[in-house]
Structures are given as structure tokens and as C-alpha cells.
Ligand SMILES: *[C@@H]1O[C@H](CO)[C@@H](O)[C@H](O)[C@H]1NC(C)=O
């Protein structure tokens with residue numbers, strides 16, 4: 001599974017190379033770190049669909065214009081919402097349209113169709129996919145609002161008109177680069193708390209190491225030094241856990257976490273611990 005994930009990420013990078021070439025109207029250039037055979041396959045696919053015109057050495061992207069808009073269909077299971085979100089992020093980065101077409105199909109139909117394939121997958125795989133699949137949920141995820149769910153095996157004219165409509169709507173409404181949606185805020189929050197955590201970790205680590213230096217200067221016994229270090233590191237870990245989980249054993253903060261508040265609260269606790277060792281010494 002981890003290799004599969006890596007290959008998916010690599011393919012997304014290739015897609016980005018192609019998008020950049022389309023936008024600049026120039027040549028497609030290979031990403032620095034690529035699996036050569038896979039990159040060649042990718043170019044071959046583009047060539048077969050007349051998306052690039054190439055000589056042996058270079059590949060020029062075919063011209064597109066408003067009368068012939070370029071629609072890329074990423075045909076995969078994309079069973080986790082997070083897999084689809086990566087594609088959405090790419091669309092947002094380049095201000096492109098994004099939409100999702102979900103073919104909703106009863107499990108029994110999937111099993112039957114699968115068994116008729118020349119190289120059928122084990123039924124277990126189909127069951128697994130059914131369990132894992134996270135359907136588009138436009139009510140919960142604002143970024144999924146351009147989603148169309150078609151009941152398969154229906155294959156009507158009406159469905160095909162709906163698909164055309166979906167494509168035109170997304171072409172006319174590219175994803176805005178800065179979009180004020182909950183998803184983005186959630187991502188920002190995670191990044192922000194990761195930064196805070198990193199900063200707090202550095203600050204507390206420095207405090208612990210300074211305190212240990214002072215303790216050594218006070219000629220505290222080696223066995224006590226060892227226990228002091230253990231206690232301080234445990235305290236540090238608990239503070240970081242407070243920030244991470246909001247357990248609030250020590251910290252009592254509202255919306256934002258202020259590093260200097262964290263530090264002063266940490267120093268109070270630390271002084272209580274250090275007191276025991278220093279007074280023992282005297
Ligand atoms: C290059 O690819 C290798 C193997 O796929 C990977 O381990 C490494 O992290 C990649 N380096 C960069 C800079 O992407």
C-alpha cells in the first residue's frame with residue numbers, strides 16, 4: 001500500500017508538469033526525481049491522445065482554446081476523500097475547474113460485472129472497496145460541491161446531459177486560489193498547531209537543558225541529576241501533550257496558544273521540581 005501511495009503521488013507530480021506546460025503553452029519538462037519507465041508511459045499516454053506533439057527529444061503541448069477546452073478525466077477509484085482532495089488542491093493551485101463524477105453502483109452489480117472481466121479481481125477486493133469508499137459529500141465538504149452522483153447501471157440521455165452540465169459548470173467556475181472554506185481553515189489550523197508545537201518543543205528543550213547545567217554547577221549528586229532530568233523531560237512531554245490534545249492538565253488557554261505563556265507556566269512547574277533537589281543539596 002505504501003508503494004502504491006508513492007506511485008500515486010508521483011503520477012500527480014507528472015500531471016502537474018503537464019498542467020504547467022499547458023498553462024505556459026510550452027514544452028513539457030520532466031520532473032527531476034522520476035521513475036524513468038513510468039514517465040515514458042505517461043508521455044506515451046499523452047501522445048496517444050494527441051495532447052503532446054513530440055519529436056524524439058522534446059514534447060510540445062498541443063494547443064487548446066475556448067472552443068476546444070481541455071478536460072482531463074482521472075479515472076480511478078479515489079476511494080478516500082483525501083485522495084480526491086489532492087487533485088482538488090492541484091486545481092486550486094492553477095485556478096482550474098474541478099468536478100467529481102461518482103458512479104454509484106449496487107455491490108451485487110459490481111460483483112457480477114467483475115466476474116465477467118477477463119481478469120477478474122477476487123470478490124474480497126470488491127467487498128473491501130465497498131467498505132472503504134467515501135462517497136462525495138458536498139454538504140460536509142465545500143470543495144466537493146461540484147459532484148454528480150449517477151446511479152449505475154442507468155445510462156440514459158438524461159445522465160449524459162447532466163455530465164455535460166457538470167463539465168461546463170466547472171469549466172466556467174475554476175477553483176479560486178484563495179478560497180475561504182472550512183477545509184482550508186482546518187488545514188491551516190493543523191499547520192499552525194504543528195508550528196506552535198515545534199516552537200514550544202524547542203523552547204522547553206532549551207529551558208530543560210539550561211536547568212540541567214545549573215544543577216550540575218550546584219554539585220548535585222549524579223543519581224539525583226539523572227532523576228531530575230527524567231522529571232523535567234516528563235514535564236516537558238506533558239506540556240507538549242497539552243498543546244497537542246488540549247488536555248489542559250497544566251495549560252489553560254483559549255483560542256490561541258501563546259508561547260511565552262506556555263513557557264512561564266512551564267517554569268513555575270519546573271521550579272517546584274528543582275526546589276526539591278536544590279534544598280536537599282543544602
Ligand atoms: C526521490 O525519489 C526517491 C525514491 O522514489 C525518494 O526516496 C526521494 O525522497 C525522492 N526525493 C525527492 C527530493 O523527492
Ligand SMILES: *[C@@H]1O[C@H](CO)[C@@H](O)[C@H](O)[C@H]1NC(C)=O
Pocket residue numbers: 108111112115123
Ligand atoms: C463472486 O461473486 C459473484 C457474484 O455474486 C459470484 O457469482 C461468484 O461466484 C463469486 N466468486 C467467488 C469465487 O466466490
Ligand SMILES: *[C@@H]1O[C@H](CO)[C@@H](O)[C@H](O)[C@H]1NC(C)=O
Pocket residue numbers: 258259260261
Ligand atoms: C503573549 O503574552 C505576553 C504576556 O502575557 C504578551 O506580552 C505577548 O504580546 C503575547 N504574545 C502574543 C504573540 O500574543
